[in-house]
Amino acid sequence: MENNETKNPELNRSISKLRQPTTFARSASSTAISAAVAVAKAAGEQVDIPSEPKRPLSSSTNNNHGTSTVLGVKREAEQRAINKRAKVVHEPEKKTVGAPSRPLVTTTRAPPATRTGATVSTRSTATAPKPPVGRVNRPTTTTVSTTRSSVAAQRSTNMTSTAQRRAGTPATTSSARTTTTSSRTVTSSRTTSTSSRASSRGSSVQPQSAPETASAPPSGSTPSSTTIGGASGGDLDTVFELPKKKKRPAWDTKGRLEDMEELTSIMRQHLQTSNSNQSEMKNMLASSESKIAELETFRKSLESKVQVKETENQDILRKMQNVEHDLQLTARRHEDEIRSLKSQHSMEVEQLKMTQARLKEETERIEAKLKATNLQLEQQQMDNVQLRATISTQSSNCLALESDNRALKMKIERTENTLAQREATIEDLEKQLAASQATVQDLEQKIRNEETIRRRLHNTIQELKGNIRVFCRVRPILSPSDTTSPTSKAETTSAVIRYPDQEGREIEFSQASETITGTQVSKTYPFTFDKVFQPASTQEDVFEEISQLVQSALDGYNVCIFAYGQTGSGKTFTMEGPPNAGDKDIGMIPRSVMQVYENAKRLEDKGWKYTMEGQYVEIYNETINDLLGNPGDTGKKYEIRHGPSGKTTITDITTTVLTTPAKVEALLKKAAQNRAFASTNMNERSSRSHCVFTLRLSGTNSITDESSEGILNLIDLAGSERLSQSGATGDRLRETQAINKSLSCLGDVIQAISNKDSHVPYRNSKLTYLLQHSLGGNSKTLMFVNISPLLSNFNETLCSLRFATKVNACTIGTATKRAVKSSAASNGTLGSSISSS
Numbered sequence: 105m106e107n108n109e110t111k112n113p114e115l116n117r118s119i120s121k122l123r124q125p126t127t128f129a130r131s132a133s134s135t136a137i138s139a140a141v142a143v144a145k146a147a148g149e150q151v152d153i154p155s156e157p158k159r160p161l162s163s164s165t166n167n168n169h170g171t172s173t174v175l176g177v178k179r180e181a182e183q184r185a186i187n188k189r190a191k192v193v194h195e196p197e198k199k200t201v202g203a204p205s206r207p208l209v210t211t212t213r214a215p216p217a218t219r220t221g222a223t224v225s226t227r228s229t230a231t232a233p234k235p236p237v238g239r240v241n242r243p244t245t246t247t248v249s250t251t252r253s254s255v256a257a258q259r260s261t262n263m264t265s266t267a268q269r270r271a272g273t274p275a276t277t278s279s280a281r282t283t284t285t286s287s288r289t290v291t292s293s294r295t296t297s298t299s300s301r302a303s304s305r306g307s308s309v310q311p312q313s314a315p316e317t318a319s320a321p322p323s324g325s326t327p328s329s330t331t332i333g334g335a336s337g338g339d340l341d342t343v344f345e346l347p348k349k350k351k352r353p354a355w356d357t358k359g360r361l362e363d364m365e366e367l368t369s370i371m372r373q374h375l376q377t378s379n380s381n382q383s384e385m386k387n388m389l390a391s392s393e394s395k396i397a398e399l400e401t402f403r404k405s406l407e408s409k410v411q412v413k414e415t416e417n418q419d420i421l422r423k424m425q426n427v428e429h430d431l432q433l434t435a436r437r438h439e440d441e442i443r444s445l446k447s448q449h450s451m452e453v454e455q456l457k458m459t460q461a462r463l464k465e466e467t468e469r470i471e472a473k474l475k476a477t478n479l480q481l482e483q484q485q486m487d488n489v490q491l492r493a494t495i496s497t498q499s500s501n502c503l504a505l506e507s508d509n510r511a512l513k514m515k516i517e518r519t520e521n522t523l524a525q526r527e528a529t530i531e532d533l534e535k536q537l538a539a540s541q542a543t544v545q546d547l548e549q550k551i552r553n554e555e556t557i558r559r560r561l562h563n564t565i566q567e568l569k570g571n572i573r574v575f576c577r578v579r580p581i582l583s584p585s586d587t588t589s590p591t592s593k594a595e596t597t598s599a600v601i602r603y604p605d606q607e608g609r610e611i612e613f614s615q616a617s618e619t620i621t622g623t624q625v626s627k628t629y630p631f632t633f634d635k636v637f638q639p640a641s642t643q644e645d646v647f648e649e650i651s652q653l654v655q656s657a658l659d660g661y662n663v664c665i666f667a668y669g670q671t672g673s674g675k676t677f678t679m680e681g682p683p684n685a686g687d688k689d690i691g692m693i694p695r696s697v698m699q700v701y702e703n704a705k706r707l708e709d710k711g712w713k714y715t716m717e718g719q720y721v722e723i724y725n726e727t728i729n730d731l732l733g734n735p736g737d738t739g740k741k742y743e744i745r746h747g748p749s750g751k752t753t754i755t756d757i758t759t760t761v762l763t764t765p766a767k768v769e770a771l772l773k774k775a776a777q778n779r780a781f782a783s784t785n786m787n788e789r790s791s792r793s794h795c796v797f798t799l800r801l802s803g804t805n806s807i808t809d810e811s812s813e814g815i816l817n818l819i820d821l822a823g824s825e826r827l828s829q830s831g832a833t834g835d836r837l838r839e840t841q842a843i844n845k846s847l848s849c850l851g852d853v854i855q856a857i858s859n860k861d862s863h864v865p866y867r868n869s870k871l872t873y874l875l876q877h878s879l880g881g882n883s884k885t886l887m888f889v890n891i892s893p894l895l896s897n898f899n900e901t902l903c904s905l906r907f908a909t910k911v912n913a914c915t916i917g918t919a920t921k922r923a924v925k926s927s928a929a930s931n932g933t934l935g936s937s938i939s940s941s
């Protein structure tokens with residue numbers, strides 16, 4: 105509670121308010137006590153009123169309770185009246201025995217064993233400690249009930265007295281008892297009063313000794329004690345505390361009568377006193393009842409206040425509960441905080457432990473480092489000693505070096521002199537170099553001139569060789585696994601072939617036959633060409649012979665190289681090479697392009713710059729197909745056009761600028777793919793069509809201001825087998841007829857050129873029309889006649905060789921350069937004479 109008082113000011117105020125009725129109750133109980141005392145006084149007793157009960161009166165006066173003030177005033181008035189009556193009653197009592205209201209006073213002064221508890225309650229209320237705030241109303245209630253009990257006790261006393269008066273003798277006994285008790289109490293009261301007076305006079309007699317005096321009379325005979333009557337007199341003595349008298353003998357009737365009379369007179373007196381007391385008590389009862397009413401009213405008001413206070417108390421309790429709840433929350437929050445702080449603390453402790461361990465490790469590491477450093481230091485100190493020794497050695501060496509240095513300096517001076525001499529020599533040499541460079545330039549110019557002369561001489565040689573030449577190539581006999589051609593697979597029996605001359609220009613076929621007479625004769629068919637390549641000849645051997653012609657194309661001539669022969673004789677092998685050929689087996693077309701590239705590169709040093717364009721067409725059944733176009737473009741129509749400057753073109757044909765050998769390779773691959781595509785759809789068309797690869801070479805020389813335009817045609821002709829031999833019908837018959845026609849047209853054209861006919865039938869076939877400017881006077885023509893070595897192909901071989909011999913016999917005039925603007929030519933030197941010839 106004290107805690108609450110200190111902590112909660114509102115609660116303190118409530119407590120102080122609740123304490124006020126307690127004070128009032130105290131005053132009310134004091135009033136009751138005063139009333140009881142007054143009754144006692146009225147009964148003639150000298151009562152010492154304790155100072156405590158008076159205080160509430162004054163305090164109640166001090167308080168603002170009007171009721172208390174009124175009660176106090178009333179009580180004082182009553183007390184004065186009672187005191188007045190008590191004086192009246194008291195006078196005779198001084199002579200006789202006690203007052204009627206003695207029990208009240210007795211109970212007031214009595215120890216806890218007193219029969220009447222009202223006054224005890226009053227005293228306990230007066231002396232009780234302050235009640236707790238929560239139970240403020242309880243003492244008030246007690247006070248009221250106590251007051252009631254007091255009043256009830258008074259009533260019961262009065263009623264007893266009244267009953268005694270009304271009753272006869274039996275009542276007298278009880279009345280007498282009461283009176284006796286009262287008398288005894290009065291005696292003690294008197295003693296007390298005496299003691300009080302003595303005390304007031306400064307006596308040291310204590311009030312507590314009074315009851316002892318009253319209750320413990322001397323065991324012997326007290327002079328003032330009187331014994332009344334006989335056996336019954338003993339009871340009366342006990343009741344009224346009469347002075348003990350010696351028991352009269354039975355025969356002393358007179359004495360006994362006297363005692364009885366004395367007793368009767370005493371009883372009468374007591375009865376009178378009782379009657380007067382009764383009337384007084386009635387008055388007191390009336391006043392007490394009015395007081396009770398007042399007190400009841402007051403109680404009600406107190407109850408209402410108590411209710412209000414209870415409500416306030418509940419509010420306060422609620423507030424306290426809220427406060428307690430808040431406190432619990434705060435406590436919980438604090439507990440949580442404490443927990444978190446504890447965990448944080450433990451974490452920090454852990455971290456500190458880890459840090460400590462780390463620091464320990466670091467310290468150990470540093471110590472180890474320090475040890476190592478110390479060791480190093482010792483080592484370095486040792487090294488230092490050694491270095492000092494070395495330095496002393498080096499200083500002695502240094503002296504030696506200085507002397508060497510001096511010697512070197514002298515040497516350098518000598519070298520510098522030599523250098524100056526050499527610089528002079530270098531200057532001379534540079535002059536010589538400049539002179540040499542001038543000579544080189546002159547020589548280079550001469551070389552260029554020589555190149556021009558070489559070209560003309562080369563051309564002269566070609567012309568001397570003939571502008572149309574025929575090479576014969578015999579393919580080897582193939583093993584069945586080497587070929588897919590049914591013709592070559594069928595047989596492996598070779599015809600009798602001989603190569604009689606050493607120069608490799610003749611070939612001789614022999615055939616055994618029987619005469620009519622039955623004799624065996626051998627018939628020989630000799631042929632002579634510009635070159636005969638035996639089966640063992642390589643692609644390289646063949647190209648070596650034609651490389652001169654390729655060079656002619658680079659020099660600005662139209663060159664045409666055919667491959668003629670029956671199917672499977674090796675035309676494609678010669679011109680293109682076998683599929684997936686290696687460097688060794690690649691054909692004339694790739695080799696020619698490679699050579700053109702190489703020579704063009706070489707000629708760049710001499711001022712020549714070339715551009716190359718390639719096209720690849722197929723003539724099948726007198727129809728032109730683009731082998732570099734898309735395989736699906738079958739509906740396209742290509743037409744051959746001849747320009748005024750002698751340039752032949754095909755409309756819509758694909759032309760590829762060949763800047764690198766890789767591009768040429770890609771071009772040939774694409775053409776082979778297109779041919780393969782056509783073959784699958786058109787039944788081995790590769791052997792039924794003419795393939796013409798055209799390479800246009802345009803060159804300019806910035807130094808000599810020359811330019812050239814050459815064309816290299818490399819043609820893989822269709823198989824030349826005769827109709828009768830092939831036995832073809834239907835589409836194959838038409839194909840063969842077309843092939844034969846174009847091939848015979850080729851022969852006709854060559855024949856007409858050779859005969860110098862006015863009309864050359866170029867237009868008779870697409871092939872001859874396309875090659876119009878590559879056959880004839882301005883061109884260099886080479887024909888490979890490819891033949892099979894097989895005996896079964898003997899007749900076709902003979903046909904091919906006879907056709908080639910006819911071609912070889914032709915003279916198609918002198919080839920001329922196209923669009924050549926050579927300074928050497930304009931000077932009318934060797935070139936012009938060759939041209940004119």
Ligand SMILES: Nc1ncnc2c1ncn2[C@@H]1O[C@H](COP(=O)(O)OP(=O)(O)OP(=O)(O)O)[C@@H](O)[C@H]1O
Nearest residue numbers: 579580587670671672673674675676677790791823
């Ligand atoms: N000189 C050679 N050395 C080795 N094999 C050759 C030679 N000539 C041709 N052959 C082979 O002979 C077979 C027929 O050759 P190729 O296809 O070139 O004949 P072709 O005359 O072009 O036939 P087609 O007219 O049907 O095209 C091929 O398998 C080829 O590899």
